[in-house]
Structures are given as C-alpha cells and as structure tokens.
Amino acid sequence: MLLADVARVSREVAGTSARSRKTALLAELFGAAPPGEAGLVISYLAGRLPQGRPGIGWRALGREVAPAEAPALTVGDVDAAVTELAAVAGAGAQRERRRILDALLGAATVDEQAFLRSLLSGEVRQGALDAVALEGVASAAGVPAAELRRAVMLDGSLPRVAAAVLAEGAPALGGFTLRVGRPVQPMLAATAGSVAEALAALGPCAVEEKLDGVRIQVHRDGDDVRVYTRSLDEITDRLPEVTELARSLPGERFILDGEVIGRDAAGRPVPFQQVASRVGSRTDVAAARRTLPLAAFFFDVLAIGDEVLLDLPVRERHAALTALVPESARVRRLVVEDPAAQAAAAEEFGTETLARGHEGVMVKSLGSAYAAGRRGRHWLKVKPVHTLDLVVLAAEWGHGRRTGLLSNLHLGARAADGTYAMLGKTFKGLTDEMLRWQTDALRALATSDDGFTVRVRPELVVEIAYDGLQRSPRYPAGVALRFARVLRHRPDKTAEQADTVETVLGGGAAG
Numbered sequence: 372m373l374l375a376d377v378a379r380v381s382r383e384v385a386g387t388s389a390r391s392r393k394t395a396l397l398a399e400l401f402g403a404a405p406p407g408e409a410g411l412v413i414s415y416l417a418g419r420l421p422q423g424r425p426g427i428g429w430r431a432l433g434r435e436v437a438p439a440e441a442p443a444l445t446v447g448d449v450d451a452a453v454t455e456l457a458a459v460a461g462a463g464a465q466r467e468r469r470r471i472l473d474a475l476l477g478a479a480t481v482d483e484q485a486f487l488r489s490l491l492s493g494e495v496r497q498g499a500l501d502a503v504a505l506e507g508v509a510s511a512a513g514v515p516a517a518e519l520r521r522a523v524m525l526d527g528s529l530p531r532v533a534a535a536v537l538a539e540g541a542p543a544l545g546g547f548t549l550r551v552g553r554p555v556q557p558m559l560a561a562t563a564g565s566v567a568e569a570l571a572a573l574g575p576c577a578v579e580e581k582l583d584g585v586r587i588q589v590h591r592d593g594d595d596v597r598v599y600t601r602s603l604d605e606i607t608d609r610l611p612e613v614t615e616l617a618r619s620l621p622g623e624r625f626i627l628d629g630e631v632i633g634r635d636a637a638g639r640p641v642p643f644q645q646v647a648s649r650v651g652s653r654t655d656v657a658a659a660r661r662t663l664p665l666a667a668f669f670f671d672v673l674a675i676g677d678e679v680l681l682d683l684p685v686r687e688r689h690a691a692l693t694a695l696v697p698e699s700a701r702v703r704r705l706v707v708e709d710p711a712a713q714a715a716a717a718e719e720f721g722t723e724t725l726a727r728g729h730e731g732v733m734v735k736s737l738g739s740a741y742a743a744g745r746r747g748r749h750w751l752k753v754k755p756v757h758t759l760d761l762v763v764l765a766a767e768w769g770h771g772r773r774t775g776l777l778s779n780l781h782l783g784a785r786a787a788d789g790t791y792a793m794l795g796k797t798f799k800g801l802t803d804e805m806l807r808w809q810t811d812a813l814r815a816l817a818t819s820d821d822g823f824t825v826r827v828r829p830e831l832v833v834e835i836a837y838d839g840l841q842r843s844p845r846y847p848a849g850v851a852l853r854f855a856r857v858l859r860h861r862p863d864k865t866a867e868q869a870d871t872v873e874t875v876l877g878g879g880a881a882g
C-alpha cells in the first residue's frame with residue numbers, strides 16, 4: 372500500500388469529527404490494504420512505529436530534502452527504512468542515520484514528507500485512534516466490533532489481530548485466547564472518595580489492601596516463568612524472587628496478577644521510588660536483590676491450566692487464587708457480604724491498612740468479571756491523597772543549584788480533541804535523582820529549546836498531588852492546579868493513560 376494513501380486518510384480522519392465518518396474512511400483503507408500490511412497501516416495512523424522510536428533528533432528531521440514528484444513509497448519501504456535506522460549503531464551512527472533518513476525523505480512527496488516527519492518525531496500520537504481503527508477493521512472484515520475488541524484485549528495487539536482477521540475473517544478470532552506467555556492488559560480501577568462510598572456503589576464486595584509497588588503479571592508454564600509489567604514489558608530477569616515463588620506454587624500453568632513491594636527491617640513497605648528503581652535496573656540483579664529484596668503479593672488469577680477465568684466473578688477467581696497461592700503471598704482482604712452490617716469493619720480494615728504503611732484500599736465487587744484493559748467501576752480505589760497523572764508538555768531550565776537540570780514542569784491533561792490542556796507548572800517534590808532522571812528523559816523528547824524552556828513531545832507522565840483547583844483565565848481549561856507537587860515519574864504509563872481535563876474538572880481524579 373502506498374504511504375500517500377495512509378497520509379491522505381490520516382489527514383481526512385483528523386479533519387472530521389464524526390466518528391461514523393472516521394470509521395468509514397478507515398474501513399475503506401483497511402479493506403484496500405494487503406492483510407500483511409494492515410498492522411503497519413494501523414500503527415502508522417496511530418503514530419506508532421513497531422520498532423520503537425529511532426534516535427533521530429528534531430534538527431535532523433527538520434532539514435530540507437528535495438521531495439519526490441509523484442507518490443511511489445510503500446508502507447513496506449518505510450518499515451524497511453525504519454528497521455534499518457533502528458539497527459544503526461557504533462561509530463558514525465549519526466551520519467549513517469542521516470543518510471537513511473535523507474534517502475527515505477527524498478523518495479517521499481511533500482505530503483508524505485510531512486507525514487513521515489511527524490511519525491518519526493512522535494509528534495502525532497493519536498492514541499484515541501485505536502478505538503476508531505478497531506471499528507474500521509471490524510467493518511472491513513465483517514466481524515462484530517465487540518468480538519474483535521475481546522480478541523485484541525487477549526492478544527494485546529490490535530495490529531496483529533487486524534492482520535489475521537482481515538486475511539481470514541471471523542474464524543481468525545477463535546485463535547486469540549488467553550495464553551501463558553502472552554500478557555494481557557491488566558484491569559484498572561476507578562476512584563471512590565471513601566470506603567463508605569465504595570461499599571454503597573458496589574454492594575457485596577472484597578476490601579483489599581492496596582500496595583504501592585509495581586504491578587506484575589506472572590505467567591508459568593512448567594519451568595518457564597515470565598513476569599510482565601502493567602505496560603506488558605517483560606521483566607522476568609529482574610525479579611528472580613518472583614520466578615522462584617511462582618515455581619514453588621502447586622500448579623504447572625497459570626497466570627497471576629499482583630504487586631511487588633519492598634519492605635524494611637521492620638516489615639513496613641518502602642517508598643515506591645525504591646521499588647521502581649530496583650525493578651528498573653538491569654545491571655547486577657543479584658546485588659540489587661541483596662540491597663532490596665522484593666516480595667510479591669497476588670490478588671487475582673486469570674488462568675489455570677486450560678481454563679480462562681476472566682469471565683468468572685471475583686468470588687470464584689478468589690477461591691481459585693486461594694487454592695493456588697499461600698496466604699503469605701496474597702494481599703490481605705476482607706469479604707463484605709453485607710455492606711450495611713459490615714460498614715464499620717470495612718472502615719477499620721482501611722484504617723489499619725494505612726497504619727501498616729500501605730497506600731489505601733481497593734474495593735472490588737464480588738460479582739464482577741475481570742475486565743482486562745478497562746477502567747471499570749467494579750474496582751474502586753480509596754486513597755487519602757488525591758493525585759493526577761499529567762503529561763509533561765515542556766520544562767524550564769533550573770537556576771542556582773538546579774543549573775543545567777530541567778526543573779519546572781509544564782503539566783497538561785488530555786483534552787477531548789487529542790491535544791493537551793496545560794493546567795500549571797511545578798518544580799516541587801523533585802529529588803536530585805528525579806531531576807537528573809527527568810533531564811535525561813525530557814532531553815530525549817525535546818522538540819525545541821530556546822534556552823529557557825525546552826518543549827517536548829507529550830509522552831512523559833508524572834503523578835502529582837495537588838490541593839485543589841483555582842480559576843485561571845490564563846490557562847486553556849480556565850483552571851489551574853493549586854500547590855501541585857510531583858510524587859513520581861510514570862514511565863510505565865503512556866500519555867493516553869493520563870487524566871483528562873474532564874476528570875480534573877469533575878474532581879474525580881482517576882489516580
């Protein structure tokens with residue numbers, strides 16, 4: 372398929388607000404794409420490169436290259452060039468990348484060049500497009516969107532499922548089922564203001580301790596154990612203690628959902644930052660393990676043997692979990708069959724969980740299924756501090772002790788049209804280590820630098836605490852954050868998972 376067709380449809384989809392029209396445009400494009408290329412087309416439309424972002428600076432991308440007269444470049448050509456770019460390493464890498472880039476841009480028309488530049492720079496990340504693309508694929512392949520959505524949820528990749536269903540039609544969907552070794556999008560939680568509010572909303576429920584660590588999905592198939600993060604990255608090698616635990620359990624094949632935390636000598640949980648830094652470090656895992664051993668606590672089981680448990684209610688999944696995992700490796704929980712009679716006990720469970728140093732509680736409806744990849748209202752988190760996940764839009768160079776470091780962050784929430792509305796700035800809460808880390812991370816995302824402010828691609832998510840909102844005509848949403856402070860960077864989250872202006876204004880933060 373010609374890149375020109377993808378670039379044209381991308382423009383048309385961005386230019387129309389009617390969802391049905393967007394779906395029709397995409398269905399037509401997917402119908403015309405060879406099934407083998409459909410996955411690439413979807414990725415490009417959403418602004419994603421399957422190879423990840425190649426290390427090309429905005430300067431190199433911005434240079435002028437004489438365009439081709441007529442469109443001839445195919446998406447396959449682009450994919451080959453990006454693969455080549457990604458493989459370049461060693462001395463002279465920059466020159467070699469430039470050569471490949473220039474050849475690619477030189478083969479593209481003016482319109483295609485514009486599309487390629489935004490694709491390679493990552494400026495256009497249309498996360499919202501996946502949902503419409505899914506409907507477009509369903510329509511092009513003649514399958515119900517709900518069935519396609521389930522297959523994508525189980526497989527984790529729309530491009531892969533789309534390629535199969537466009538080639539083989541509905542029968543291909545049966546091939547996508549939960550498999551050990553293929554991570555599934557974790558279920559997410561919404562927020563409740565208090566334990567009482569959560570009980571009132573859910574009825575019979577389980578109140579669980581909410582551990583502030585790193586989410587893990589553990590797959591075991593015989594001796595083969597794999598551990599994935601919530602963004603489905605494999606981290607098996609970094610967590611030998613989890614692998615050992617999984618191998619010791621009385622089941623040959625299963626998928627578990629849980630959290631790893633670190634504990635101090637007194638058994639209290641250590642701050643999240645320490646756990647994240649342990650999980651993030653690839654070097655000398657054995658030494659890191661000695662310094663901070665981690666412990667896994669499971670709260671759900673998604674499959675045992677050939678049986679997929681996702682559609683079973685919490686009550687039954689938990690019975691299966693109890694049979695598989697000893698109490699010492701499960702999160703503590705209180706079953707509340709009768710919310711009216713057990714309100715005080717639930718409240719006390721929450722207070723006691725906080726006293727033991729945990730973040731809050733998770734309240735889960737006993738009758739609910741596991742909604743993978745969804746933030747349903749069946750899991751409600753209750754935390755004393757309200758937080759937001761916002762996207763860094765720019766950062767200002769620091770002064771004094773912070774000279775040479777990117778400090779003051781410009782924070783934005785997702786707006787309905789796919790852009791980001793700035794809600795304020797903050798440099799509070801950042802430790803020296805966080806400043807160094809964010810300076811490197813933001814430099815890699817830079818799109819411009821005027822000596823004061825570095826503008827960046829909107830990709831880095833930070834979790835902030837704030838005291839409330841104040842009216843502010845200077846900001847696009849008409850409000851600004853009061854006393855925002857950074858709690859942590861969230862490289863495990865994508866900008867599409869950040870909070871929206873709507874949640875911020877509604878006061879019901881998702882985080």
Ligand SMILES: Nc1ncnc2c1ncn2[C@@H]1O[C@H](COP(=O)(O)OP(=O)(O)OP(=O)(O)O)[C@@H](O)[C@H]1O
Nearest residue numbers: 559560579580581582585586630670702733881882
């Ligand atoms: N008992 C539990 N049940 C479910 N999740 C738990 C539990 N204890 C801790 N967690 C963690 O809480 C996370 C959800 O809460 P929270 O919203 O605070 O986290 P987050 O990482 O900011 O994610 P998000 O805001 O996207 O839900 C889960 O992803 C999981 O890592």
